[in-house]
Amino acid sequence: MKKFLLASAATALCATSAFAGSHAEEIKIGIILGFTGPIESLTPSMGDGAELAITEVSESGLLLGGSKVTAVRGDSTCIDAAAATSVAEQQITADGVKAIMGADCSGVTGAILQNVALANGIVMISPSATSPGLSHNNNEDEGLFFRTAPSDARQGVVMTDVLMDLGINEVAVTYTNNDYGKGLADSFQAAFEAAGGKVTINAAHEDGKADYSAEIGALAAAGGERLVVAGYVDQGGSGIVRAALDTGAFDTFHFPDGMISSALTENFGAEIDGSSGQHPAPSDELAANFAALVDGAFDASSPFTPESYDAAALIMLAMQAAGSSESADFKGKVMDVANAPGEPIQAGELAKALQILADGGEIDYVGATGVELVGPGEAAGTYREVKFEGGEELTAGRR
Amino acid sequence: MIDLLNALAVLANFVIMPALAYGSQLALGALGVTLIYGILRFSNFAHGDTMAFGAMATILVTWALQAQGVTLGPLPTALLALPFGIFATCLLLLATDRLVYRFYREQKAAPVILVIVSMGVMFVMNGLVRFIIGVDDQNFADGARFLISAREFRELTGLREGLAIKSTAVITVVVAVLVVAALFWFLNKTRTGKSMRAFSDNEDLALLSGINPERVVAITWIIVAALATTAGVLYGLDKTFKPFTYFQLLLPIFAAAIVGGLGSPIGAIAGGFVIAFSEVTITYAFKRFAGYLLPEAWEPDGLVQLLSTDYKFAVSFAILIIVLLFRPTGLFQGKTA
Numbered sequence: 246m247k248k249f250l251l252a253s254a255a256t257a258l259c260a261t262s263a264f265a266g267s268h269a270e271e272i273k274i275g276i277i278l279g280f281t282g283p284i285e286s287l288t289p290s291m292g293d294g295a296e297l298a299i300t301e302v303s304e305s306g307l308l309l310g311g312s313k314v315t316a317v318r319g320d321s322t323c324i325d326a327a328a329a330t331s332v333a334e335q336q337i338t339a340d341g342v343k344a345i346m347g348a349d350c351s352g353v354t355g356a357i358l359q360n361v362a363l364a365n366g367i368v369m370i371s372p373s374a375t376s377p378g379l380s381h382n383n384n385e386d387e388g389l390f391f392r393t394a395p396s397d398a399r400q401g402v403v404m405t406d407v408l409m410d411l412g413i414n415e416v417a418v419t420y421t422n423n424d425y426g427k428g429l430a431d432s433f434q435a436a437f438e439a440a441g442g443k444v445t446i447n448a449a450h451e452d453g454k455a456d457y458s459a460e461i462g463a464l465a466a467a468g469g470e471r472l473v474v475a476g477y478v479d480q481g482g483s484g485i486v487r488a489a490l491d492t493g494a495f496d497t498f499h500f501p502d503g504m505i506s507s508a509l510t511e512n513f514g515a516e517i518d519g520s521s522g523q524h525p526a527p528s529d530e531l532a533a534n535f536a537a538l539v540d541g542a543f544d545a546s547s548p549f550t551p552e553s554y555d556a557a558a559l560i561m562l563a564m565q566a567a568g569s570s571e572s573a574d575f576k577g578k579v580m581d582v583a584n585a586p587g588e589p590i591q592a593g594e595l596a597k598a599l600q601i602l603a604d605g606g607e608i609d610y611v612g613a614t615g616v617e618l619v620g621p622g623e624a625a626g627t628y629r630e631v632k633f634e635g636g637e638e639l640t641a642g643r644r
Numbered sequence: 645m646i647d648l649l650n651a652l653a654v655l656a657n658f659v660i661m662p663a664l665a666y667g668s669q670l671a672l673g674a675l676g677v678t679l680i681y682g683i684l685r686f687s688n689f690a691h692g693d694t695m696a697f698g699a700m701a702t703i704l705v706t707w708a709l710q711a712q713g714v715t716l717g718p719l720p721t722a723l724l725a726l727p728f729g730i731f732a733t734c735l736l737l738l739a740t741d742r743l744v745y746r747f748y749r750e751q752k753a754a755p756v757i758l759v760i761v762s763m764g765v766m767f768v769m770n771g772l773v774r775f776i777i778g779v780d781d782q783n784f785a786d787g788a789r790f791l792i793s794a795r796e797f798r799e800l801t802g803l804r805e806g807l808a809i810k811s812t813a814v815i816t817v818v819v820a821v822l823v824v825a826a827l828f829w830f831l832n833k834t835r836t837g838k839s840m841r842a843f844s845d846n847e848d849l850a851l852l853s854g855i856n857p858e859r860v861v862a863i864t865w866i867i868v869a870a871l872a873t874t875a876g877v878l879y880g881l882d883k884t885f886k887p888f889t890y891f892q893l894l895l896p897i898f899a900a901a902i903v904g905g906l907g908s909p910i911g912a913i914a915g916g917f918v919i920a921f922s923e924v925t926i927t928y929a930f931k932r933f934a935g936y937l938l939p940e941a942w943e944p945d946g947l948v949q950l951l952s953t954d955y956k957f958a959v960s961f962a963i964l965i966i967v968l969l970f971r972p973t974g975l976f977q978g979k980t981a
Contacts, residue, residue, distance in 0.1 A: 422954070446929075449953070451954075451957075453889055453892050454892060456883065456923070458663065458924055459927045459928065459956045461658065462658035462662070462924060462927070462928045463927060463929040463952075463953050466658070466928070466930070466931045466947060467929060467931065468932070483781065483884070487883065488662075491789075491808060491810055493657070493794020493795060493806040493808050512783070
């Protein structure tokens with residue numbers, strides 16, 4: 246009896262919401278990020294970034310005839326696929342979210358996509374999952390998955406260009422033993438070898454371990470002009486660099502995005518002079534524009550925060566373009582609003598974009614990171630090339 | 645001849661020096677574990693975090709000293725701060741014993757209960773260290789980093805291969821030797837040491853001959869505090885201080901203590917070096933080493949690596965299993981394992 250009551254109540258609820266769908270409605274968007282876990286220091290401002298876009302749209306009153314949008318936060322934990330899946334399941338079935346801004350880490354993002362989003366036909370736009378494994382080139386994602394962060398396959402190509410331009414043809418590679426590290430190291434090796442370079446060794450290291458002399462011994466034996474460290478600066482990556490410098494195995498390094506941080510120069514200072522690196526970062530004008538929009542409410546330059554704003558904005562703009570908040574209707578519109586042709590839309594101009602779309606026009610969303618979706622719906626990305634001189638990290642260019 | 649020297653330099657730089665330093669750190673840690681096992685009769689899971697606490701206390705004092713402008717010249721200031729760190733750790737361990745372990749000792753609790761209790765203590769200490777100093781890397785090493793750096797060695801000897809000798813590695817080995825010598829002298833020559841060994845060998849007989857058990861326990865904790873703090877500080881000086889890595893250090897330390905034979909101090913030292921050397925040598929790529937020794941035509945193309953470094957932990961555990969299968973009491977006849 247109790248179940249019957251519950252079922253009828255639920256049916257009634259569904260019926261009313263379906264009925265309300267024809268007019269202004271309340272649209273819920275799930276924000277699933279690792280608010281606890283290894284990247285808990287990054288996620289608060291990522292969540293704030295996404296909510297900034299949501300507030301901007303709600304206050305404009307222009308989305309789908311004055312619909313309000315609310316955010317529902319959930320914890321992906323970054324590492325626990327089971328926890329992330331159940332949060333997504335709950336958001337879709339109990340809270341009734343129409344789309345998900347998330348998740349963050351590649352592993353949990355893949356788990357939510359496979360287990361929940363595909364089954365329920367819900368669009369996901371991730372601001373920070375970078376594993377090449379998430380590039381669904383054969384439509385395995387049924388057109389539901391997008392990301393505003395570039396795939397690491399792209400970073401592998403950029404990294405190859407940077408090293409080749411420096412005249413370096415032979416490198417050793419070490420990576421942190423997870424989806425991110427392995428994906429990046431493998432895509433780099435493929436790109437580097439295709440460009441005629443030689444990878445002498447491609448070996449994993451575990452994070453948080455006591456001693457890295459065995460790893461450095463193997464890397465040094467293989468040799469190379471430079472050591473590529475595809476790890477985390479506050480984890481094993483720094484341990485590897487320390488051991489390499491101490492034994493004199495390598496003097497210069499190349500650092501991908503996980504290693505680029507102020508902690509790197511704090512730890513090593515002038516010892517890593519002559520090293521190089523790159524990480525995805527929007528151009529200075531876009532960054533300044535976004536910082537002005539945020540106006541100190543949270544850290545606008547924190548990694549993946551502008552990407553989060555863009556991910557949430559794309560969801561809502563696609564809804565407007567499709568004239569519907571249902572994933573099945575607007576999933577095809579995400580690429581249209583993100584790319585040319587159309588009126589370029591900067592961060593903070595969402596109201597203007599909604600108006601143009603309502604009037605039947607076209608937009609080319611630029612946003613906080615210069616969004617350009619390529620291939621199976623992932624950002625092409627701009628990379629900042631860095632060099633280390635005199636114990637400081639300097640911008641060497643953009644690619 | 646030059647080739648032979650080059651080969652030796654490569655081996656010393658990438659295998660012998662790092663393994664010696666790492667082995668000394670493991671040996672000091674394993675000595676603490678083995679003493680607790682021998683005298684208090686349980687495996688102390690909180691040992692890794694005791695090391696972290698001792699290192700943390702030492703770091704705080706080091707910073708205070710550095711702020712006052714006190715340094716030891718070429719030696720790290722942390723050595724000067726070490727006694728203060730040991731004192732703080734003594735207080736912590738004695739308080740823990742008073743508040744937690746004594747209760748279970750009076751109950752004559754089974755060792756397995758004490759192991760679980762020590763796990764609880766581990767989590768509390770874990771939190772305490774993070775609460776006081778945070779979870780991030782802390783750098784507190786100062787003084788000269790190298791006795792001789794790889795580049796200086798190359799220029800000095802004219803060899804193609806460098807051999808870096810880190811001052812922290814040398815300090816680690818020297819301090820470890822001194823501490824071990826002092827410990828053995830204490831256990832074998834002093835009255836208190838003898839009473840501790842008697843207590844460890846046969847508790848009832850020791851009680852009958854008038855040894856005060858509480859005193860033995862307290863002295864054990866004090867020695868363990870000194871060993872753990874020294875190990876923790878040396879490790880932090882040589883690598884880096886991060887609370888999480890101390891927790892991870894627990895596994896190789898236990899492997900070292902068990903391989904050597906739990907309860908046997910000599911075994912703990914041997915075990916530390918066996919684990920450290922096997923981790924490094926079995927996963928070392930001997931390509932460059934072989935390249936110098938073999939005639940050119942035989943020079944290997946591959947890395948000449950027995951196992952990929954991914955498996956270095958598998959190596960220590962394989963040794964552990966082999967020892968337990970064929971010599972269940974460890975290499976040096978510990979109590980049981």
